[in-house]
Amino acid sequence: MDSILVRGGGKLSGQIPIAGAKNACLALMPATLLSDEPLTLTNAPRLSDIRTMTELLGSLGAEVTSLQEGKVLAMASHGPINTRAEYDIVRKMRASNLVLGPLLAREGHAEVSLPGGCAIGARPMDIHTDGLAKMGAQIDLRDGYLHAKADGGKLRGAVIDFPFASVGATENIMMAATLAKGTTVINNAAREPEIVDLADCLRAMGAQIDGDGTSTVTIQGVDRLHGATHRVVTDRIELGTYMLAPAICGGEVELLGGRIDLLEAFCEKLDAAGISVSETENGLSVTRREDQIRAVDVTTEPFPGFPTDLQAQMMALLCTADGTSVLEEKIFENRFMHAPELIRMGADIEVHGGTATVKGVAKLKGAPVMATDLRASVSLILAGMAAEGETTVSRVYHLDRGYEHVVTKLRGVGADIERIKS
Known part of the structure; x- marks a missing residue:
């Protein structure tokens, strides 16, 4: 199993191109x-998760x-569709x-296995299935598969009130509603x-979507959709991750394709910690701004709040801050x-x-560590870049799911990092 070796020390300088968003793609x-017409996506990220969805x-x-x-x-x-996702x-x-x-x-019916992914907490399918049931789908769980069938072979519009703003459920219902009969309204939709x-x-x-x-999305169903070409939005989580690299190590890095509006709450916390973020032409x-980071408190929230997917990386920054920081995780219960x-x-x-309480220390020390999930893996790399000595991060297969060419991008701005093949 591959690992990543990081040697700490040294400021960063240069540019990092930011890929299209994994979660969007x-x-x-x-x-x-x-x-049944072609759909082309440009600015797609090159990740193992994209290969899995392709499969x-x-x-x-x-x-x-x-x-x-x-x-x-x-x-x-355009060909026959198999409705069983194995x-x-x-x-x-x-x-x-x-x-x-x-x-x-x-197709009016589907059999989809319950999904996997990072072990960061329960993410039940109930909110998805309850919404589809309101649209006329009969759904039951048998042998680990969701068996779903639309009444009369076609979904119908409905008013759906989510108990919380679920990104995945909003996306699933939005797509289902585009071809449903009538109008669908999603209340408490993810933003x-x-x-x-x-x-x-x-x-x-x-x-037809408004x-x-x-927090309220309205979809008027249509008879059919046609082909299109679409550019995938910038990956705000990759963007935030690499913004933290010069914050942790010092120096100055330009993030190509970055936009403040994708991460306003995150940028506010960086400013409070003593990090300057400015827009450039690219x-x-x-x-x-200062030799030592200032402690800040962070609470993860749905957009436009502080992203849960940047909590681990932010914790790495705050490990050497001046003072005590409190990080409160409100999205997933198992993300520390x-x-x-x-x-x-x-x-x-x-x-x-x-809740995690982080008291800043003078310096981190390199050590062998193990990645437990996608965002944790990159947080350990960031910590290793600022630590004394060598840090070896194992189980980096998590990393390949969400960051393309991470070693190449970080080496390009001066990080001493390499991938060790197993």
Whole structure:
């Protein structure tokens, strides 16, 4: 199993290109099932999760061709559609559940295995299935599969009130509603940029959607969708992660394609910690204003709040801050698994339930550590870049799911980092 070796010390300087958003692309790809005409995605990230979704769509009868070294995905679903999403593929990735809505909308029935993904807490499918049930789907769980069938073979519009703002459920219901009969209203909808990106793509395909980016989304069903070409939005989590690199190590780095509006709450916390973020002609420039980071408190919230997917990386920054920081995790209940690994590097962290208290130390020390999930893996790399000595991060297969060419990008701005093949 591969590992990543990081030697700490040294400031960073240069540019890092930011890829298209993994979480956006994984929602956009199943949209090809909604039409028999081609759907082309540009600015696609080159990640193992994208390959997994490609495999899943292929198993359902869609054609997915990777062009321009993986940055363009040409898709078509003009042939017979298989409506069973098998466990062997779905278990690899949580986002596999996003084929449920499109399959139901197009074929009127579907069998989708319960999904897998990072072990960061319970993410039940109930909110997805309850919404689809209001649209006339009969759904039951048998042998680990969701068996879903639309009454009369076609979904119908409905008013759906989510108990919380679920990104995945908003995406699934949005896609299902595009071909449903009548109007669907999603109340307490997720507001993330990835939701807006999906809505933009669906509108380009002929869908009638209003209110995306707000808590109420309205979809008027149409008879059919057509083909389109759509550019995947910038990955705000990759952007935030690499913004923290010069914050932790010092120096100045320009993030090509970066936008402040994707991460306003995060940028506010960086400013409070003593990090300057400024817009450039090509993206964002990040630099540390002072020798030592100031402690700040962080609470994760749905967009537009502080992203849960940047909590682990922010904790790495605060390990050497001046003072005590409190991080409260309100999205997932099991997302401090990186804390014991940071403690191995000399961090002073106490975790009680959904709250972590971080007392800044003078310096982290390199150590062998183990990645427990996607975002934890990159937080350990960031910590290692600022630590004394060598840090070896094992189980980095998590990393490949969400960051393309991470070693190349960080080495390009001066980090001493390499991948060790098993």
